[in-house]
Amino acid sequence: MAVLLSDKPKYIDVLSDSTGETAEKVVRAALLQFPEAGVQIRLHTRVRTQEVARPVLERAAKEGALVVFTVVSPELREFVYGLTADLQVEAIDIIGSLIGRLGTFLDREPINLPSAMLPLTEEYFRRIEAVEFAVKSDDGKEPRNFKKADVVLIGVSRTSKTPLSTLLAQRGLKIANQPLVLGVPPPIELLDAPQDRVVALTIGLEQLCEIRQARLRQLGMPPETNYAMREHVRQELEYANSIFRAHPEWPVVDVTGRAIEETAVIILEHMKERDERAKAARAGLR
């Protein structure tokens, strides 16, 4: 019986008065600490009235679900606190106490409006534009954009250039990327671009061979013999590395075994150092 009970699906109801992105992100981050817990997240977005919140909380009570919520309206927040207490549902407030403590820290009153109801900011439009720039400048399609980019990523095929570009673009950075192909010289626009904006990506031979074999299978193409694949990949990596050595001013980031999110942070750290060096150099000139 105990086994049957523990096999019952566990639910987390994420309730938000906006898109629920923040709450879901926090819950998913915390759940990474419990691999294979087999818990299901149910997302309830744009919940802005007691009438909409009530049935979600009542079902959570019936099914023994955990409730995680981000609600900025103090009235609705009080309602969620009160009803979950009455129903004996465990409820976790992700943003309420943070807003309260920020109010004290900033010595201001919060405006208490769901973020989806706030006017769109300049920063928002910059992010949108950056995403469009990244998509248009993917895969070396617009070398003319290199000189307008904040970062130009270069590397052989399957070094995560595309997902890195869109991820960094969501921070408002203009990203272009250029694949390096064995024996093909990079476009002249790469050398015309500000050289301190170029970031080189590299990857271990073993992992790259694995990824490319998997890619061939996925595309329904016959796998190459291991030897042929390996030799070609080795030469292509060596070709890329020889280009990187000729440009020691380009930071080289190794993506082997790293999640996109981590590589993105390493690139941001490089950009921060670069900006600090530039600042120090300007100060030295004074």
Added chain:
Amino acid sequence: MAVLLSDKPKYIDVLSDSTGETAEKVVRAALLQFPEAGVQIRLHTRVRTQEVARPVLERAAKEGALVVFTVVSPELREFVYGLTADLQVEAIDIIGSLIGRLGTFLDREPINLPSAMLPLTEEYFRRIEAVEFAVKSDDGKEPRNFKKADVVLIGVSRTSKTPLSTLLAQRGLKIANQPLVLGVPPPIELLDAPQDRVVALTIGLEQLCEIRQARLRQLGMPPETNYAMREHVRQELEYANSIFRAHPEWPVVDVTGRAIEETAVIILEHMKERDERAKAARAGLR
């Protein structure tokens, strides 16, 4: 003097043993409730030892900064709690109590490893693949991909198709998009694709005229006369709407005045309803 003091920049130090994405997202979401508070976020990523954490916390104490942290190691978390208490720094733990309460809810022990050190999951690779699919299938470049897509977005230029595609792709969904242009029939592949996967985007005439004028200025092109622009845009929207009317099975989502994040949630809600209808239909057939 009081004015001078309140003009001092306020800092929030976000400290994470991983990429800091989660903590930063929560802080930015909370800060939306304090517009123009002029606070600066300093991100400290991959902080995994006391030696790295200490100087960050000491500077926060000196500068009166607020510390917000996500640290999964119980030892390092204790250290941050202890040192910030000693230094009288206000510190907010975003994920610690959530992990504790999830442990109780799931009746499991957390593994206490920073997420960046965990093995990459299948879901992670699916997301990467979806982003690559979206970038390749942007702007009607690969109509052959319509039948492989989870959602095909269609709409006239400037209805947020590109940023919506990459945002939804980050949830692991395969998204293609097709622009509608006045007088040009949509590609035949659109009608061959599963029709319950097509989502039509529309937008108000006023907002679209504004966005397109801004776009022309940005591209350094001469603005069209308001009348010519307006008349062309009106005809194009009418053309798109006539196509939508001919396909009443496509949900039409109005993006006017909506942030990408909100439109994405509305599309996800449509997909959920569609899946529930399909499920109910299958159950009815039994």
